[in-house]
Amino acid sequence: MDIFSNHKRLYTTAFLMFLVLTILVAILPALNNQNNNHPLPGSEPLTAAQQKGKDVYIANGCVACHTQQVRNVDMDKIWGSRPSIAADYAGNERISTWVNTATLMGTERTGPDLTNIGIRQPGIDWHLLHLYQPRSVVRQSIMPSYSFLFEIKKNPGKNDMVVNVPDKYFDTSMGKIVATEAALNLVAYLQSLKQIKLPDGTPAPDFLYKRQQKTTAANTPNTGALNGVALYTANCQSCHQENGEGLKGAFPPLKGSPVVNNDNAEMMINIIMKGYDARAEYGVMPAVGTNSNLKPEEVEAIINHERSSWGNNARKIPIEEVKKIMDLIKKETK
Template sequence: MDFFDNHKKLFWTAFLFFVVLTMLVAIFPALNNQRNYEPLPNAEPLSEDAIAGKAVFVANGCVACHTQQVRNVDMDKTWGERPSIAADYAGIHRTDFWRNTATLMGTERTGPDLTNIGNRQPSLDWNLVHLYNPRIVVKESVMPAYPWMFEVKKHPAEGDVVVNIPEEYLDGSAGKVVAKKEALQLVAYLQSLKQTKLPDGSPVPEFLYKRAPKAQPGAAGEEEQLDGASLYTANCQSCHQANGEGLKGAFPPLKGSKIVLDDNPELMVDIIMNGYSGRIQEGFGPMPAIGTTNNLKPEEIAAIMNHEKTSWGNNARKVTVDEIKKLIETVKVKSAQK
């Protein structure tokens, strides 16, 4: 019993037990994973700005609300093209000897998962407006604003990135809102978050626990239609707004849009599938290829288009699913020929 009366023996025994457990439970498995996993062949390393932006992301507490992992459940299709795999994180290293901010996988989704945000929302304009005040683009957002990453200048200098902020959010400030370096670095990091495509021939993990898509009952004798309003909210509303009026100087309106009202829907399908940058000279940022990035099915695209064609006072001809299927193949061919 002398052992239990000797505090030095007890301390060193507990310490050695702790060390052995740490080696067996944490260190050896981590080293084994490091040997067995490599980044995907097409994975791109972070740029210097993105690395600095990652530090800004951590310093401002973004890690508390946003995860960076797509689980293999159907509800996570919103965030990525496929479930996350170990190789997605194999090339992410420690910040330095003392700090390990490698994966930033998080523990909850108070805000959206950001694994693939660089593809889902690559727009510099949108991200900067969203950082300045999230309520400008998402009225129901609970995300805090980060106005200290911006400054107001009466006469922006050459090279300054001016952010188009509606007057009602400027608090009477006279001048233009200009993004500071840390805001641009943070956006560079967000734009770098893209799921790397698996090598050709590699099986893509399936999403489990399929959910039945929400549908609206059709008229007598007609098939049920997908809920275009819900699909619009999930894929388009953050830029074009719930009222379809967009955001002046940043995102064009769909209300009264010639493209939306056109009886020939080919250009509209092309924009949804391949993105659009034809209005940059007017101050609008480029639109990402939402249809391709979010893996929207022809039925979903048709539902979104019909919602846009018949909402906010628009009164255009509705499209059919068969029509959209043919047009998707057409714009794919045209895009490949460019």
């Protein structure tokens, strides 16, 4: 135990233990999360003006009062059309090698959540007026005025964005209030905050990702009386993708899934008919089968296609077994 008497050995040992724990507890899990996430289809990177606006948002500490996360609780329905998922934040990138970006999810909601503010308040005029004098549009607001983001000009230029402020809050004899570039960039960033619509299990336009060439799934023979490939394409592919790999941070993969490959298909059919919301890292799956009024023969064709594609090799589920499980589900939901 002379380690306690030798300060060099003690400090070296402590440092090495700290380094190993940091790698195991912080770095490796962070890299795993990063690799298991991807921006949603339809999401667009910030423009140069929007990125500058995000910097203004960060510089002014807006995250201290505003969140950007819709929690999966009833009271948050007013802030977005759905709960936020990991893929909503996958587009955040490091500012530099040594500086990470602010996620801006926030922890305090002194002011309203801004996840979907670009849809709730799309107009530039409202945003500029709100920034200059919040109480001119929301009388009860406790938000401070960001009037320093504006200038007063006697003779605004042709390209200047003039903000029409009520006389109660500004003496018009002084001139006109003009938004600075910083204010315009900040508003551009706020207008970009819009939730991306998730596929709802019904036929929808193709994702913006480039389609991969058909592989095993395309060559898989139909396992039932109906065309399982076509039914999967119409009802499941928009989320789980043509290759069955899903989308990281949004929709789980069916390829290699223990639920899909389980000999007992009860859970698989339950998920199709009743939906699924048990894993926080993925979006909520709607009751696709119920919403689309899928018949037992259609469900059978879908699940047997999934159970025999992309390397899956589970047993074929007979139609009688599918009907029995679906009858039990109907009894439970009555």
